[in-house]
Amino acid sequence: MSEKFEIISRDFYSNCLIEAIKAKLRDWQHIKITCVSPFDNEVFCPHILWSDGKYDYDFGNEEKGDQGILNWTLHKGHIRKRGLGFNQRYKNVCQKWRINHRREFFK
Numbered sequence: 001m002s003e004k005f006e007i008i009s010r011d012f013y014s015n016c017l018i019e020a021i022k023a024k025l026r027d028w029q030h031i032k033i034t035c036v037s038p039f040d041n042e043v044f045c046p047h048i049l050w051s052d053g054k055y056d057y058d059f060g061n062e063e064k065g066d067q068g069i070l071n072w073t074l075h076k077g078h079i080r081k082r083g084l085g086f087n088q089r090y091k092n093v094c095q096k097w098r099i100n101h102r103r104e105f106f107k
Helices: 016-026 068-072 086-105
Strands: 012-014 032-036 047-051 055-060 075-083
Touching (some): 016 047, 016 055, 055 086, 075 086
Antiparallel strands (some): 012 075, 047 055, 055 075
């Protein structure tokens, strides 16, 4: 699933949960948080995204792939801004990936 995004921060050490919580604390009335289960993610790690009702955001780094335990802890990345609705579409794609992957695994 490739959709255009804009990098709106410099690279820094954090993770998606910390950045979503920071966004919620800054604007608790408007920020909606979306969580992708580690079981739905290609990389066994939860992914937290957030939306302000105008745009969708997440913290990540492109093309780093599975970094093992670093996916669950602090790692270098940036905040990405995407069109409204991306977060739910991403979650749906991840859930479909899990269903298809399970089918292949249990054949």
